[in-house]
Amino acid sequence: MTEPPVVTVRRHGRLALLGTGLAALLVLGSAVHLTQGTANLDALDVLRLVFGGGTGDTTAIVVESRLPRLLAALVVGAALGVAGAVLQSVSRNPLASPDTLAVNAGAHLAVVAVAAFGVSLPLLGATGVAFAGGLATAVFVLALSGTGGAGIVRLVLAGTAIALALVSVTQVLLLLYAQETRGLFAWGEGALEQNGLAGVRTLGPVVGLALAALLGMARRLDLIRIGEDHARTLGVHVGRSRFAAITLAVLLAAAAVTLAGPIGFVGLAAPALARLLTSAVPGLHRHAALLPFSAALGAALLLGADVLLRSIAGPHQALEVPTGVVTTILGALFLVVLARTTRISSATAEPPAxxxxxxxxxxxxxxxxxxxxxxxxGVAVGAVLLGDAKLLLGDVVNWVTGQAGPLVTGVLDTRxxxxxxxxxxxxxxxxxxxxxxxxxxxxxxxxxxxxxxxxxxxxxxxxxxxxxxxxxxxxxxxxxxxxxxxxxxxxxxxxxxxxxxxxxxxxxxxxxxxxxxxxxxxxxxxxxxxxxxxxxxxxxxxxxxxxxxxxxxxxxxxxxxxxxxxxxxxxxxxxxxxxxxxxxxxxxxxxxxxxxxxxxxxxxxxxxxxxxxxxxxxxxxxxxxxxxxxxxxxxxxxxxxxxxxxxxxxxxxxxTVIAPGxxxxxxxxxxxxxxxxxxxxxxxxxxxx
Missing domain, CATH: 1.10.3470.10 (ABC transporter involved in vitamin B12 uptake, BtuC)
Known part of the structure; x- marks a missing residue:
C-alpha cells in the first residue's frame, strides 16, 4: 500500500526541520569555539579572516591551533555518535556504546602498550593499533553478553568488568613505563588538543568512508534491528552483516581514540537522544536518517562540552583538563536518567554461583x-617470607622474640x-x-x-x-x-x-x-x-x-x-x-x-x-x-x-613478580x-x- 503523500511530506518536513536546527547549532557552536583560546582574538577577528581580511598572526593562530581542535571535535563526535548507533542496533541493546563494550579501554591499552614497549608498527600505525585493541574487546564483550536485547545489564556488567581489567593493566604500564608513556594518563580521558591539521587530514577520510559504508548497509541494519528471522527471510546474511557493522563501528571508535583519546559517553548519549526523538520525528528510526543525525548529535555534544569547559575553566586551565572529563560527567548523568526511564524487569536475578x-x-x-x-x-606466612628479600621461618621467630639482626628486623617491620x-x-x-x-x-x-x-x-x-x-x-x-x-x-x-x-x-x-x-x-x-x-x-x-x-x-x-x-x-x-x-x-x-x-x-x-x-x-x-x-x-x-x-x-x-619493583x-x-x-x-x- 502506497504511503499517503501528506504523511511523507510531514515526515520529510520534520526531518528537514531537525536537520536544519542541528546544522545551525553546529555552525553557532563552531563560531563560538573559534573565538575561545589563549590568544586575544574575538569574533570580529575571526570574521575578518573568513572574508580574507585577517592578519598573518590571526591566520596562524586560527589555522594552526583553533581550527584543528574544532575539526577534531566535529570528527570525533560524529565518529562516536555513529559507532554507538550501530552497536546499539546490531546488539539490539539501548546501552551499547564504545564505553559499555570496552572498546575505548581496549584501544587505550593497545596504544599505551605500544608506547611502553617501544614497538614500531609501520603497517598499522596508531589507528590500526587502537582498532585491533577495540575490535578484540568489543567482540569479546558481545560474545559474553549476547545480542538478543534481553541482556541490557549483562552487557554493561561484562563491559565494565573487562574495562576494569584493561584499565588495571593500562595503569600498570603507566606506572612501570612512566617516561615512555608520559602524557597518556590525561589523554586516557580524551583531549582535543591537536598539533596542526595532520591528524584530522589523516583520520577524517577514514571516518567519512566508514560512515558511507554504513549508510550503504542502512537497509540491512533496519532489518537486523527488527529481528534476525525477519532479516533472514528477506535474504540478509545476519552474521556477516553484523560482523561487518561491528568492524566499521569499532574502526570509527578507534579513529576517535587515535585522534583525541578515549572520550566517554558521547557514543552512548548521541544515538540514545536520536532514538528518543523518533516518536516525534517520523522516519528517524531508519538508519539512513539515524546514522547522520547521530553523527550530528555526537559532534554537537562534544563541541558543546568543549565550549562549556573553556567557558568555565578559562582558556589556560582548559589546556590541562581533558574534554572527556566533561563528557563523562554529563554522560554519566544521562545514563542515570536513562536507567530510570528504561524498561527493566525487577525480577530478582538468580546468582550465577x-x-x-x-x-x-x-x-x-x-x-x-x-x-x-x-x-x-599459609598464605600469610608465605607473604611474610616472600618479597624482594627472601626470609626463613627462623628469621620470623627471631623477629618475634626480638633476636633478629637489623637487616631482618628492617624487612619484617615493613612487611x-x-x-x-x-x-x-x-x-x-x-x-x-x-x-x-x-x-x-x-x-x-x-x-x-x-x-x-x-x-x-x-x-x-x-x-x-x-x-x-x-x-x-x-x-x-x-x-x-x-x-x-x-x-x-x-x-x-x-x-x-x-x-x-x-x-x-x-x-x-x-x-x-x-x-x-x-x-x-x-x-x-x-x-x-x-x-x-x-x-x-x-x-x-x-x-x-x-x-x-x-x-x-x-x-x-x-x-x-x-x-x-x-x-x-x-x-x-x-x-x-x-x-x-x-x-x-x-x-x-x-x-x-x-x-x-x-x-x-x-x-x-x-x-x-x-x-x-x-x-x-x-x-x-x-x-x-x-x-x-x-x-x-x-x-x-x-x-x-x-x-x-x-x-x-x-x-x-x-x-615478587618484578622484584625489587x-x-x-x-x-x-x-x-x-x-x-x-x-x-x-x-x-x-x-x-x-
Missing part, C-alpha cells in the same frame, strides 16, 4: 572453614604490616560485597560496580591533591565520606525508580564513571608529583603501611561483626524480597539502612587503608556461595576468609578477578539460554 543454594551439611561447613582458615594462615593490611582489607571488602548483594538482591552488585569504591577513591584523592601534607586520619575520613555519599546517591535514585536491582547496577555504573572522571580531573590539575602518588594509591597499594594504618579496618570489622551475627537471619530474608521479611516482622527499611551502613563502613575503611581494590567484593562472595550455599551465617565468614586470601595473594604477587595489589586483584567474573557471566548466559 548459586549452585549450592541449598547449603551444605554442618560437618562439611566446619571442615571448609577449617581448611580456609589454614589456607589463610608484616603490609601482610596484615592485605588480610584485613580483603575481609572487609568481601563482607561489604556480600552485604551489598544481599540488600540489592543482585549477585553482581558489589561495592566497586555500584559506585561506592569510586566514591571512596574520589574522597581520598581529593584529600591527597587538595590538602598539603594530608594526614592518615583525614584521608580515612575523606574516603569514608566519599563512599557514603556515593552509596546515598545510588540508592536514593534507584529507590525512586522502584529499587529494581538491575536499575541499581546501571545507576551505580554511572556514578562510578563520574567519580573516575573527577579523579582524573583532580590529578591533572594538581602538581606532577601527585600523579604517580595518586595512581599508586588508586591501584590499591599496601606500600608504606604501618600498624597505625590498620586501625580503621580492624575497628570496622570489630564493630560490624556483632551486628552481622545478630542480623544473619534478617539478611537471608532481605535477599529474597520485600514482602517476606515484612510478614515475619522484619523492618525492611531500617534493616536495609543498617546493612548498607555496615557495607559503607567496611568499604570506606578498606579503601582508606590500602586504596582502591576491584573485584574482591564480587569474587569472594560468589566463590563462598558456590562452596557453602547462600545462608549468610555460613556465607559471611567464608567470604571474609576468601577475600583475605585473594588480596594477600595479589599483594604477594605484586611484590612492585605492582599495586588492586591491579593484581583486577587481573585475577576479571577472568573469574568473565567465567561467571558466561556460565550465567549459558544457564539462561
Amino acid at each position: 548459586a549452585g549450592a543454594r541449598g547449603g551444605v551439611s554442618a560437618l562439611r561447613f566446619r571442615v571448609t572453614l577449617i581448611v580456609l582458615a589454614l589456607a589463610t594462615v 608484616v604490616p603490609r601482610v596484615v593490611a592485605a588480610l584485613l582489607a580483603g575481609a572487609a571488602l568481601a563482607l561489604g560485597g556480600a552485604l551489598t548483594q544481599a540488600v540489592a538482591r543482585n549477585p553482581l552488585a558489589e561495592p566497586g560496580m555500584i559506585g561506592v569504591v569510586g566514591g571512596a577513591g574520589l574522597g581520598a584523592v581529593a584529600a591527597l591533591t587538595l590538602v598539603s601534607g594530608v594526614g592518615f586520619w583525614t584521608l580515612t575520613g575523606s574516603a569514608g565520606l566519599g563512599a557514603a555519599l556515593a552509596m546515598a546517591v545510588v540508592f536514593a535514585v534507584a529507590a525512586r525508580g522502584g529499587f529494581a536491582s538491575e536499575r541499581l547496577v546501571l545507576i551505580g555504573f554511572g556514578v562510578h564513571a563520574a567519580a573516575q572522571a573527577l579523579v582524573t580531573l583532580l590529578i591533572t590539575l594538581s602538581d606532577p608529583w601527585n600523579e604517580t602518588k595518586a595512581l599508586t594509591w588508586l591501584g590499591g597499594s599496601t606500600y608504606g603501611r604501618t600498624f597505625t594504618h590498620l586501625v580503621p579496618m580492624a575497628l570496622a570489622l570489630l564493630l560490624v561483626a556483632p551486628v552481622l551475627v545478630r542480623m544473619r537471619r534478617e539478611l537471608d530474608l532481605l535477599s529474597l524480597d520485600d514482602e517476606t521479611p515484612r510478614v515475619l516482622g522484619v523492618p525492611v527499611g531500617g534493616s536495609r539502612l543498617l546493612v548498607l551502613s555496615c557495607a559503607v563502613l567496611l568499604t570506606g575503611a578498606a579503601v582508606a587503608g590500602i586504596g582502591v581494590l576491584t573485584f574482591v567484593g564480587l569474587v569472594a562472595p560468589h566463590a563462598a556461595r558456590a562452596i557453602v550455599g547462600s545462608r549468610h551465617a555460613r556465607l559471611l565468614p567464608t567470604a571474609a576468609l576468601l577475600g583475605a586470601v585473594l588480596v594477600c595473594t595479589a599483594d604477594t604477587l605484586g611484590r 612492585q605492582l599495586p595489589a588492586g591491579l593484581m586483584t583486577a587481573i585475577i578477578g576479571a577472568p573469574y567474573f568473565v567465567w561467571l557471566l558466561y556460565r550465567h548466559r549459558t544457564k539462561s539460554a
